[in-house]
Amino acid sequence: MYTYRIGEAARATGLSAHTIRFYESRGLLEPAARSESGYRRYDDADLRRLRLVRTARTLGIPLGEVQELLIGLHGSTCGAYAEKVGALVDRQRGEVDQRIAELQGIRADLDALAAEAAAAAGSSQLVADCPCCLLMDDVGGGPGRCSPVASSVGKRFTQDILEVLQCEVGARPDAPTPDDLARDLRTATIAGGRLVLSFRRSAVDAVRQFAAAECVCCAGIGWEVSETGDAVVLAVSGTPAQLEIIATAWPRPEVAL
Structure with a gap:
């Protein structure tokens, strides 16, 4: 042999x-x-x-x-050997199914994180001012991601309005809402395809925090903050329908639109 x-x-x-x-x-x-x-x-x-x-x-x-x-x-006989293989394979398939379920959960988390990263990619917000930066801030809804919560603004929006916005304005935890910013709002105008909101300069930190949270939340809507003289300006870009709805988020009758 x-x-x-x-x-x-x-x-x-x-x-x-x-x-x-x-x-x-x-x-x-x-x-x-x-x-x-x-x-x-x-x-x-x-x-x-x-x-x-x-x-x-x-x-x-x-x-x-x-x-x-x-x-x-x-x-061993082939039959006895086959039975042992079958039992072993059944156990291993159970292990594989469990790993697949775990990997699918990880993939779903990665997909959600990728969407949030894409939504925030154009933000000029400073990381130091952001209340819910990706992967860093534990604010619920998963590691390092913001999670929507109920807000007085959100309650004012009906389901059909939310479908137009594709997000819920002011629904991020630990970030200011439009209600919080309303007392510092001076003017709000829609022109050139943007909603321009002017606030008192003292509200700069709150406005930046609000914009940063919305950049993560609302894909497709732009939120840019700038400072001019004694004011801080939030410029919101989106569709005309979105801008009209967002303008109503600040309950301030004297604002001229």
């Missing part, structure tokens, strides 16, 4: 010589016979066991379970 040196066994099974020695040390392979010169020699039965171990490990089956499968292998 022909026997193989370890290099030949490695080429025949697709395993490295180091891996074959490791499997032998773990009892997955009977101790190799030795030639007169002391070299390991492997027969066809050894190669079949090695291929079994290689395939099982490729499928993610733990070494301990592979070792159980090998017990009494060549003295």
Whole structure:
């Protein structure tokens, strides 16, 4: 009967010589016979066991379970062996299904994070002023993401209005709402495809925080903050319908639109 040196066994099974020695040390392979010169020699039965171990490990089956499968292998009937393989496969499929579910959850989180990153990509808001920066701020709804909460402004918007906006203005935790900013609002005008809101200069921090939160929340709507003289200006860009709705978020009758 022909026997193989370890290099030949490695080429025949697709395993490295180091891996074959490791499997032998773990009892997955009977101790190799030795030639007169002391070299390991492997027969066809050894190669079949090695291929079994290689395939099982490729499928993610733990070494301990592979070792159980090998017990009494060549003295077993094909039927008995098939039953053992079937039971092992059923357990492994359960493990794989659990990992798939976990990975799908991670993928959903990544998709949501990617959408928020895209929405905030054009923001000029300083990270130092942002109340809910991606991955950094634990504000609920997942790690480092803002989560909508009820607000008095949100309650004033009906479902059809929210569908036009594609977001809920002022619904971010730990950030100012339009109600909070209303007392500092001086003027609000819609011109040139933008809603321009002018606030007292003293409200600059609150306006920046509000704009930063909305940049994360409302994809497709632009929120830019600038300072001019004694005022801080929030310029909102969006569709005409969106701007008309956003303008109503500040309950201030004397504002001229």
